[in-house]
Amino acid sequence: MKKLALLILSILILGSCNQPSEKNNIPDSEIAETEDYWSFEGRDDQATGGIKMIPIETPKGTFNVWTKRVGNNPKMKVLLLHGGPGMTHEIYESFDGFFPQEGIEYYYYDQLGSYYSDQPDDLSLWDTARFVEEVEQVRKALGLNEDNFYLFGQSWGGILAMEYALKYQDNLKGLIISNMVPSIPDYMKYNEEVLAPQLPPEVLSKIMKYEEAEDYSNEEYLGLIVEHYYPKHVIRIPPDQWPNSINRGFSHLNPDVYVTMQGPSEFGVKGDATLKNWDVKDRLKELTIPTLSIGAQYDTMNPKEMEWIANEVQNGTYLHCPNGSHLSQYDDQEHFFPGLIEFIKKVDKDS
Structure with missing residues (x-):
């Protein structure tokens, strides 16, 4: 979660018409379902290809946030909450390779302050409770409800998803918490006691x-983390091979939102960051959905605590990505997507 701000800087361094149609081999029922899934006919977002700018009421006025729908499914609709805070929806573009063929409708969404949405210059807006109300307004505008609404949140998005569910779980069909523990103090402890000591001693000493010295913008500091930390715990792909969607998303991060809520350090939430003491461990048992x-396995977040979440809520399931790190949707797709899709479909079947 905390490791994403640095990427802005690190990225700067760093068939023919004559062939028979395959449709002839597909049953008519499946053809109809496929055409319905991709159809925009009769939808109010047809002219924009699924994009909607949704007005959001805040204590500081009305602003617009960007969303984009992919697919049509009245029973399975997934709203994606990105991390950061201040990141963008772009880090989820890998979902395009997996959700459509499963018939799952999903929504990209840039939270207020993020690149494709309005970016008001008011630090008081970067508050978890306000973001929860923003998500609720987005839900209503998109017509999501307890019969179809799955909320996916990763990293900071996982914090937001937990907070939303603790207040509005009656609106949800299913909740997915990805790569986020329920306590920032516990995250800090894991980083300091488990992950940091895995670094070469001379590297850790310099970091x-x-x-x-709170010299977080020092080029050597940034370079050491990019070289020794990110490829092990954030995305287990060499930096020069990162997908374009990752590079775009990280380069679009809003530092004002990020630093206000996470702080400037790459080794924990420090200073007066608003998320520094966030903890909902004692409340997770309230979740019944x-x-x-x-x-x-290699995440910045302790996977054992992620497993604990699944056992603490009243109706939980745990998915472990043995080859993945913080961005498992890229570095462990063989486990991440089959497990995620299986959960969504099982909930739908059991409902």
Whole structure:
């Protein structure tokens, strides 16, 4: 979660018409379902290809947030909450390779302050409770309800998803918490006691020197983390091979939102960041809706705590990504997507 701000800087461094149609081999019923899934006919977002700018009421006025629908399914609709805070929907473009063929409708969404949405210059808006109300307004505008609404949140989006569910779980059909633990103090402890010591001693010593001096923009500090930390715990792909969607998303991050809520450090939530003491461990047992918790072996978040979430809620399932890190939708797709899709379809079948 905390490791995403640095990527802005690191990225800067760094068939013919004559062939018979395959449709002839598909049953008419499946052809109809496929055509319905991709059809925009009769939809109010047809002219924009699924994009809607949704007005959001806030204590500081009305602003617009960007959403984009992919597919049509009246029973399975997934709203994607990106991380950061201040990241963009672009880090989920890998979903295009997996959800459509399963008939799952999903919504890209840039939260207020993020690149494709309005970016008001008011730090008081970067508040978790306000973001919860923003999600509720987006839900209503998109027509999502307890019969079809799955909320997916990863990293900071996982915090937002938990907070939303604790207030509005009656509006949900299913909840997915991906790569996020229920306590920032616990995340800090895991980072300091487990992950940091895995670094080469001389590297850790240099990083901590800059941490202690609060010299977070130092080029050597940033370079050490990009070289030694990110490829192990954020996305287990060499930086020069990162997908274009990742590069675009990270380059579009809004630092004002990020630093206000997460702080400037790459080694934990520090200073007066608003998420510094966030913790909902004692409340998760209130959740009764079907809940999937996704953890990864090499994540910045302790996978054991992700498994604990699944056991703490009243109707939980755990998905482990043995080859993944913080962005498992890219570095462990063989486990991430089959498990996620299986959960969504099972909840739908059981409802």
